[in-house]
Amino acid sequence: MAEKKKISYGHEFTKGLLKENPVLRLVLGTCPTLATSTSVVNGVGMGIAATIVLVCSNICISALRKVIPSKARIPAYIVIIASFVTMVQMLVKAFVPALDQSLGVFLPLIVVNCIILGRAEAFAGKNPVLASAVDGLGMGIGFTAALFCMGTVREILGAGTFLSGIQTMIGSFVDLGSFNGFDFTPILEKLHLAPMTLFILPAGGFFVFGVLMACVNKIAEGKGLKKADQLGCAGCPYAAACGKTEAACANETEKEAAAQ
Amino acid sequence: MKFYIALLIMGILTSNFVLSKFLGICPFLGVSKKLNTAVGMSAAVIFVMLLATAATFPLNKLLEKYDLGYLQTIVFILVIAALVQIVEIVMKKYIKPLYNALGIYLPLITTNCAVLGVVILNIDNIAEYASQGVTYGFGHAMVNSFAAGAGFMLAMVIFAGVRSKLETADVPKFMQGLPITLVAASIVSLSFLGFTGLVEGLGLLG
Numbered sequence: 001m002a003e004k005k006k007i008s009y010g011h012e013f014t015k016g017l018l019k020e021n022p023v024l025r026l027v028l029g030t031c032p033t034l035a036t037s038t039s040v041v042n043g044v045g046m047g048i049a050a051t052i053v054l055v056c057s058n059i060c061i062s063a064l065r066k067v068i069p070s071k072a073r074i075p076a077y078i079v080i081i082a083s084f085v086t087m088v089q090m091l092v093k094a095f096v097p098a099l100d101q102s103l104g105v106f107l108p109l110i111v112v113n114c115i116i117l118g119r120a121e122a123f124a125g126k127n128p129v130l131a132s133a134v135d136g137l138g139m140g141i142g143f144t145a146a147l148f149c150m151g152t153v154r155e156i157l158g159a160g161t162f163l164s165g166i167q168t169m170i171g172s173f174v175d176l177g178s179f180n181g182f183d184f185t186p187i188l189e190k191l192h193l194a195p196m197t198l199f200i201l202p203a204g205g206f207f208v209f210g211v212l213m214a215c216v217n218k219i220a221e222g223k224g225l226k227k228a229d230q231l232g233c234a235g236c237p238y239a240a241a242c243g244k245t246e247a248a249c250a251n252e253t254e255k256e257a258a259a260q
Numbered sequence: 261m262k263f264y265i266a267l268l269i270m271g272i273l274t275s276n277f278v279l280s281k282f283l284g285i286c287p288f289l290g291v292s293k294k295l296n297t298a299v300g301m302s303a304a305v306i307f308v309m310l311l312a313t314a315a316t317f318p319l320n321k322l323l324e325k326y327d328l329g330y331l332q333t334i335v336f337i338l339v340i341a342a343l344v345q346i347v348e349i350v351m352k353k354y355i356k357p358l359y360n361a362l363g364i365y366l367p368l369i370t371t372n373c374a375v376l377g378v379v380i381l382n383i384d385n386i387a388e389y390a391s392q393g394v395t396y397g398f399g400h401a402m403v404n405s406f407a408a409g410a411g412f413m414l415a416m417v418i419f420a421g422v423r424s425k426l427e428t429a430d431v432p433k434f435m436q437g438l439p440i441t442l443v444a445a446s447i448v449s450l451s452f453l454g455f456t457g458l459v460e461g462l463g464l465l466g
Contacts, residue, residue: 027438030289031373035282075341082334090330105380108333112373114286202280203450210435210442218434 009134016138023146024216028114032106033147034205038158041165041181043151044144045099046106049088051140054116056084058124058136065125077120078111085110098168115143146212153208158199160185263394264403266464271407274458277374278415279449284374288416289441291365292423298416304365306409309378311347312340313405316379317398336379344370378408419448 022028029050036046060080061068068076089107093100100107110116119139124132156162164181188195198204275281278288284305291301316336323329348366351359369375382401389396422444431440459465 027289030285031282034285075338078337078341079334082337086330086333089333105377105384108380109283109373109377111333111337112376198450201453202282203446203453205282206442206446206449210439210446213442214435214439217439221434 009131012131012134013138016135016140016142017145018142020139021142021146021216022115022118022139023143024213025220026115026118027213028118029143030209032109032113033143033150034202034209035106036103037147037150037154037205037208038200039155039161039165040148040151040163041169042099042102043147045096045169046103047140047144047147049092049099049103049107050110050113050115050143051137053081053084053088053110054119054140054143055133055136057081057116058119058132059129060084061120061124062127062129062132068125073125074117074121077117077125081116081120082111095172096169098165102165115139149212150205150208153212154199154204156184157196158201158204159197160188160195262464263400266459267400267404268407268410269459269462269464271404272411272414273452273455276411276415276452277378277408278412279445279452281377283377284372284412287372287374288412288419289438289445292416292419295417295420295424298420299413300361301365302409302413302416304362304369305372305374305412306406307362308340308344308347308366308369308375309405309409310402311343312336312375312379313382313401315339315343317382317401320383332380332383337376340375340379341370374408374412378405381408415448419445422448 016022018025020026023030023033032046032050037043057077057080061077064076064080085108088110089100092103092107119136123135127135152162155164161184162182164183167176167180170176185195196204199208271277277283278285287301287305292298316339319335319339320332323331323335344366348359351362382404385401385404386396389400423441426440426444429440435443
């Protein structure tokens with residue numbers, strides 16, 4: 001896709017949403033996905049923060065792609081990404097302190113989110129500025145959408161609410177009245193049911209992620225797309241960066257291909 | 261002494277880095293196929309975590325002294341990256357056997373979220389424990405890092421065993437590969453819930 005002379009912006013944008021969804025198809029950024037999807041508001045907050053960093057770093061890296069020597073590109077990318085993460089961190093702390101509280105360590109950890117370095121390496125380092133920005137936006141929205149799906153399932157099943165805590169997140173910017181998410185617990189109580197707390201615990205995170213990925217596999221299979229299972233060296237965004245394992249990676253990938 | 265034991269138990273069992281804090285999921289899913297690679301990777305992670313903490317914990321004091329706390333993220337990631345590179349070079353030259361065992365994992369660990377995570381959590385812990393009236397010093401940070409790494413190793417080793425069983429299991433086609441691995445991880449994580457309240461129950465935290 002990167003070698004094409006003519007860039008279709010529509011394609012660059014939409015591929016991140018479904019076909020190459022970073023979380024569900026490329027299996028990148030699993031740590032923040034699992035950790036921050038305990039509620040919809042948390043997950044979407046994380047998604048937006050990461051999208052901002054991704055778009056800015058893609059633009060910056062793409063603009064500097066002819067200046068950065070290829071041997072020193074990974075450290076250069078990391079410095080650029082870390083600067084934007086620091087900016088986003090400061091903005092979130094100043095304007096949405098509740099989000100800073102709930103994301104905790106995962107806000108600075110956007111630096112090591114594989115999606116961002118992965119896109120820098122795979123796309124922004126080789127393509128013009130506008131295309132990279134569109135690519136970053138598409139991937140970021142794909143990430144946010146995946147977090148939204150996971151958050152929805154986990155929050156409704158695990159806590160019996162939907163969009164709870166939205167007041168503390170955007171209440172100071174948008175007038176929501178007294179709306180603070182939907183609460184299904186009274187209905188559940190009438191039916192003598194309680195929310196399944198398991199789903200907001202870590203175990204539920206792994207489970208929902210696994211099932212969601214299985215669903216996506218099933219849909220993709222119907223459309224004749226390749227399977228998402230890319231773990232091991234083939235799916236590692238650092239494969240190109242880590243010279244030492246390159247040969248080992250090629251071996252492993254070949255073996256996997258032969259086994260299939 | 262009690263506090264050190266509490267930190268160890270928390271890191272390894274009750275708030276396991278992989279299974280309840282979701283740090284280092286990529287290597288957990290990617291490298292846990294075989295037992296020997298799982299052990300090698302975890303050993304390298306423990307090593308780098310200790311090293312990174314030893315370097316960044318004092319450095320943080322310096323940053324705070326000059327009111328540069330906001331540079332934390334960018335400084336820490338660079339320090340970790342540089343440190344790993346230097347250690348790799350030194351190891352290759354002088355400690356060949358160790359390099360052969362851990363070497364190939366080192367470049368992968370630089371940008372692993374577990375390492376940056378433990379370093380940042382250590383800094384956050386200072387304020388958190390201070391509010392409870394407990395001082396959290398360099399020794400505590402090192403023990404905490406070791407516990408985090410050991411917890412990572414425990415999860416990796418257990419999971420390598422689970423995965424070897426999975427390979428012979430008859431799994432529905434759309435669940436094959438990652439989805440069933442994640443469901444298995446969910447069950448392993450569930451079993452670790454059994455340790456909840458262990459630290460408080462033993463009365464290790466005042």
